[in-house]
Amino acid sequence: MATFAPAYHLILEVFGDSTVLFFYRPPSHRIIVNGKECINFASFNFLGLLDSERVKLKALSSLKKYGVGTCGPRGFYGTFDVHLELEERLAKFMRTEEAIIYSYGFATIASAIPAYSKRGDIVFVDEAACFSIQKGLQASRSFVKYFKHNDMEDLERLLKEQEIEDQKNPRKAKVIRRFIVVEGLYINTADLCPLPELVKLKYKYKVRIFLEESMSFGVLGEHGRGVTEHFGVNIDDIDLISANMENALASIGGFCCGRSFVIDHQRLSGQGYCFSASLPPMLASAAIEALNIMEEDPGVFRVLRDKCKHVHKALQGTPGLKVAGEPLAPALHLQLENSTGSRTNDLKLLRAIVDYSLERRIALTLARYLDKEERFLPPPSIRVVVTVEQTQEEIEKAAQCIREAAVKILK
Structure with missing residues (x-):
C-alpha cells in the first residue's frame, strides 16, 4: 500500500445543459x-x-475565479497574483528575504541542487538522503561524497581530505563550489539532523548548506518554521531551505527560501520552475489559507x-x-x-x-x-x-x- 497522496479530487459531470462540480473528500x-x-x-x-473547511472553501473559490490551471510555466504566462502572494507569505513566515514555489514537491530540491552545483563541484551528502535529493545530485553531475548518517566526525574527515586536496592546486580549488546537503528530519530514518554542528563545519571549511525540510516544515519549532527554529539557529546561516507543501500545508508543490540573490537564480536555472506548468491557482490559494491557520494557531x-x-x-x-x-x-x-x-x-x-x-x-x-x-x-x-x-x-x-x-x- 503506497502512502496516500494529498490532493483535491475534482470531477466535472455534465447533466443536460448543467455542469456539476463534485469536490471529493481528500x-x-x-x-x-x-x-x-x-x-x-x-x-x-x-x-x-x-x-x-476553510482550506477547501478557499480552494473552491479560487477554482471558480481562475479555472483549473495555467497551462504554462511561471516565466511565460503561468504567473497569477496568488503565486506571488504565496511566495511573499512563505518568505515572511520563514523570515527569509525571498521564496520561490514549484508545482511539484519532488521536483523542488531535485531542481534546486543542479541550479547551483555543476560538473566539477563537490557535494557532501548524508547517506540517508531522500530520493529527490539523489535525483538532484544525479542531474547536477557534481562529484558526490557521502558521509555516514548523522556522523559529523565522518563528514569532517571528508572535509579535511578535500581541504588537503585543495592545497595541492589552489587555482583549481578557487573555482570549485562545495555544498553540504542534508534533511532537517530524514524521511527514511525519522532522525533529526545535528544542525548546530553542521553550521560550525560550514564556517570552518567554507561550504554552503542546503537543507531539505519537507518532514520538519510545519512540524518542528514553536511556530512550525522547522529545524532552524527548533535548534535556535539563525536562518541566514543556511544557504538554501527547501520543503514540499504536501505534508503540512494541505496542498501540492514545494518551495525554496533564502536570500534574494540565491532564490532569484532559480527563476532562470531551476528546471522544475522554468519548464513545468505553474502550480494551479486553486492549490496556491489552499496553501495560503493553510499558512493563515498555522499563524493563527x-x-x-x-x-x-x-x-x-x-x-x-x-x-x-x-x-x-x-x-x-x-x-x-x-x-x-x-x-x-x-x-x-x-x-x-x-x-x-x-x-x-x-x-x-x-x-x-x-x-x-x-x-x-x-x-x-x-x-x-x-x-x-x-x-x-x-x-x-x-x-x-x-x-x-x-x-x-x-x-x-x-x-x-x-x-
Whole structure:
C-alpha cells in the first residue's frame, strides 16, 4: 500500500445543459479502504488541514475565479497574483528575504541542487538522503561524497581530505563550489539532523548548506518554521531551505527560501520552475489559507509534538519490532528486530502486520522504495504517520493492534 497522496479530487459531470462540480473528500483522519472506514495512520497530513473547511472553501473559490490551471510555466504566462502572494507569505513566515514555489514537491530540491552545483563541484551528502535529493545530485553531475548518517566526525574527515586536496592546486580549488546537503528530519530514518554542528563545519571549511525540510516544515519549532527554529539557529546561516507543501500545508508543490540573490537564480536555472506548468491557482490559494491557520494557531505544533511523543512511547516494546526515529518525528518506522536474512521475507512479515491492522480498521503502510535506484537502500519498515487529529484512544488502539499482530505473526 503506497502512502496516500494529498490532493483535491475534482470531477466535472455534465447533466443536460448543467455542469456539476463534485469536490471529493481528500484522505484525512478517517478513510475508506476496501470498503471499510479506517483510522488513518498512513497519510502525511500532519496538521489535519486536508479536511479543513476553510482550506477547501478557499480552494473552491479560487477554482471558480481562475479555472483549473495555467497551462504554462511561471516565466511565460503561468504567473497569477496568488503565486506571488504565496511566495511573499512563505518568505515572511520563514523570515527569509525571498521564496520561490514549484508545482511539484519532488521536483523542488531535485531542481534546486543542479541550479547551483555543476560538473566539477563537490557535494557532501548524508547517506540517508531522500530520493529527490539523489535525483538532484544525479542531474547536477557534481562529484558526490557521502558521509555516514548523522556522523559529523565522518563528514569532517571528508572535509579535511578535500581541504588537503585543495592545497595541492589552489587555482583549481578557487573555482570549485562545495555544498553540504542534508534533511532537517530524514524521511527514511525519522532522525533529526545535528544542525548546530553542521553550521560550525560550514564556517570552518567554507561550504554552503542546503537543507531539505519537507518532514520538519510545519512540524518542528514553536511556530512550525522547522529545524532552524527548533535548534535556535539563525536562518541566514543556511544557504538554501527547501520543503514540499504536501505534508503540512494541505496542498501540492514545494518551495525554496533564502536570500534574494540565491532564490532569484532559480527563476532562470531551476528546471522544475522554468519548464513545468505553474502550480494551479486553486492549490496556491489552499496553501495560503493553510499558512493563515498555522499563524493563527501556533499551539497546533505543540499538540502535534505531544502526539508524536505519545505514539513513539506507545510503540516501544512491541514484540519483534523496533521503533526507528526521533520522538518528535511525525512519521516513524517500525523495523524487524531480527531480519530473516531475506528482504523479500522481511517485507512479507511486515505486510502481514499491515494487513492484520487493516482488518481491524487501522490503516498503515509499508515504506516504499525503488530498490534498484536507491543509493543506500533503507531496511524494510512499516511507516506510522502521526497527525493532530488522532485521539489518545485511537493511538492506544493502533499500538495495541500492532502489538497483537506482531505477537501473532512474528512468534
